[in-house]
Amino acid sequence: MNQILITPLDNGPLLVKGPMVLQDAEGNPFPVDKPQVGLCRCGHSARKPFCDGAHRGKFEDCCRVEK
Ligand code: FES
Numbered sequence: 001m002n003q004i005l006i007t008p009l010d011n012g013p014l015l016v017k018g019p020m021v022l023q024d025a026e027g028n029p030f031p032v033d034k035p036q037v038g039l040c041r042c043g044h045s046a047r048k049p050f051c052d053g054a055h056r057g058k059f060e061d062c063c064r065v066e067k
Contacts, residue, residue, distance in 0.1 A: 011055065017036040
């Protein structure tokens with residue numbers, strides 16, 4: 001897979017699949033040892049930028065392409 005696939009999950013994280021480099025604002029890399037990761041988009045995770053499941057029951061958003 002040459003492209004990274006990013007899917008905003010309903011009421012949850014951004015699911016990112018594919019070869020990636022994930023870094024902080026200073027350019028320091030976060031360890032990514034899996035083919036996919038969930039990135040927090042609710043703001044409640046204690047493991048940012050990764051989702052830790054804290055969104056459950058606290059975050060509602062479903063992204064859809066407008067047609
Ligand atoms: S999206 Fe899961 S903890 Fe924020």
